[in-house]
Amino acid sequence: MAPVVPRSGDAIFANVERVNSELFTLTYGAIVRQLLTDLEEVEEVNKQLDQMGYNIGIRLIDEFLAKSNVTRCVDFRETAEVIAKVGFKMFLGVTASVTNWDAEGTCCSLILDDNPLVDFVELPDTCQGLYYCNILSGVVRGALEMVSMKTEITWIRDMLRGDDAFELQVKLLKQVPEEYPYKDDE
Amino acid sequence: MVREVSESCMDSLLTEIVSSYCNRFYANKPELAARRIEAIGYQVGHQLSERYTIERPRFTDHLEAIKFICKDFWSELFKKQIDNLKTNHRDNKFRWLSRMSGDPSEISGAAQDPSTMSENKAAQATGMHLYFPCGIIRGALSTLGIPCAVSADISNLPACSFVVRIKV
Numbered sequence: 001m002a003p004v005v006p007r008s009g010d011a012i013f014a015n016v017e018r019v020n021s022e023l024f025t026l027t028y029g030a031i032v033r034q035l036l037t038d039l040e041e042v043e044e045v046n047k048q049l050d051q052m053g054y055n056i057g058i059r060l061i062d063e064f065l066a067k068s069n070v071t072r073c074v075d076f077r078e079t080a081e082v083i084a085k086v087g088f089k090m091f092l093g094v095t096a097s098v099t100n101w102d103a104e105g106t107c108c109s110l111i112l113d114d115n116p117l118v119d120f121v122e123l124p125d126t127c128q129g130l131y132y133c134n135i136l137s138g139v140v141r142g143a144l145e146m147v148s149m150k151t152e153i154t155w156i157r158d159m160l161r162g163d164d165a166f167e168l169q170v171k172l173l174k175q176v177p178e179e180y181p182y183k184d185d186e
Numbered sequence: 187m188v189r190e191v192s193e194s195c196m197d198s199l200l201t202e203i204v205s206s207y208c209n210r211f212y213a214n215k216p217e218l219a220a221r222r223i224e225a226i227g228y229q230v231g232h233q234l235s236e237r238y239t240i241e242r243p244r245f246t247d248h249l250e251a252i253k254f255i256c257k258d259f260w261s262e263l264f265k266k267q268i269d270n271l272k273t274n275h276r277d278n279k280f281r282w283l284s285r286m287s288g289d290p291s292e293i294s295g296a297a298q299d300p301s302t303m304s305e306n307k308a309a310q311a312t313g314m315h316l317y318f319p320c321g322i323i324r325g326a327l328s329t330l331g332i333p334c335a336v337s338a339d340i341s342n343l344p345a346c347s348f349v350v351r352i353k354v
C-alpha cells in the first residue's frame with residue numbers, strides 16, 4: 001500500500017468549506033469590542049482572547065490532523081514549518097514564515113505579513129496594551145499542547161501597533177513523552 | 187477574488203464566544219449572555235449592511251429591504267439559501283426558514299432531551315448560537331431603516347425560522 005503523503009496547505013484549503021473572510025473579520029472585531037466593553041481592562045481582554053484561542057486550538061488540532069495527513073513531526077523545526085505552511089493556510093487562508101531560530105532549535109518566530117483578522121482594523125488610542133490577535137497565540141498553544149508540546153508564546157511584532165508584520169515567538173518548554181491519545185474511561 | 191477563511195474558523199469562533207459568555211462571563215445569567223451574543227451579531231449586521239448597500243439606491247419599501255437581506259445578503263454571508271419567506275402584513279411579521287449547519291441529529295437530540303444538566307447546557311447552547319444570526323439580521327435591517335426585533339424558532343430542527351417583527 002502506498003504511504004500516505006502529507007497534503008499541502010493550498011490543497012487542503014481548496015477542499016474545505018470556506019466562508020467570506022469579511023464575515024469572520026467583522027465577527028472577530030465585534031467580539032473584541034464587546035469584550036472590551038464587558039471586561040473593561042485591556043489585560044483581562046488579552047487574557048480571555050488567549051483562553052478562547054486555547055479552547056479553539058485544542059479542538060482545531062483534530063481537524064488539522066485529519067485533513068493534513070501529517071504524521072509525527074521529526075523535531076520542533078518541522079513542527080513550526082507545518083504550522084506555518086499547512087496550519088495557517090488551511091484555516092486562515094494565508095501562510096506564515098518561520099525565522100529567528102535559536103541555537104537549540106527550541107525557539108522560533110512565526111511571521112505573518114497578511115492576516116485576515118485585522119483587515120480594515122484600526123485600534124483607537126484607548127486600547128493601549130491590547131494584543132488584538134491574541135486569540136492566535138492561544139490557538140497555537142492549545143493545538144501544540146494536544147500533540148504533547150508545552151509552549152510559551154509571545155508577540156514580538158504587531159502591525160496594529162505600527163510594526164511591519166505580525167511576529168509570534170514560539171518557545172518549546174517541554175515535550176512530554178507520547179501517551180495513548182484515547183483514555184479508556186472516555 | 188474574494189478573500190476566504192475556512193468555515194471551521196467561523197464555527198469555532200462562534201462556538202467559543204457562546205461558550206465563554208454562557209459558561210464563564212455570565213454563568214447562570216443566560217439572559218445577559220444572550221444579549222451580549224445578540225449585540226455582537228448586531229454589530230456585524232450593521233457593518234455588513236452598510237458595506238453591501240454603499241453602491242445601491244435606497245430601498246423603496248420594507249419588503250424590498252427584507253428580500254435583499256433574505257437573498258443576496260444572506261447567501262453572500264452564509265452560502266445558504268433562505269428557503270422560504272412568509273409575510274404577515276397585519277402583524278408586520280416575517281418568517282424565514284433556513285437550514286441550520288451542523289449535525290442535525292446532534293442538534294435535535296440536544297434540543298429534545300433536557301434530562302441531564304449537560305444536555306440542558308447543550309440545548310441552551312444551540313439556542314444561544316442563534317442569537318448571533320438574529321443579531322445580524324436585526325443589525326442589518328436597522329441600518330436599512332427598519333427597526334425590528336428578531337427571534338429564532340428551533341422547534342422544527344434542522345430547519346430554523348427567524349421571525350422578524352417590525353416596530354412601527
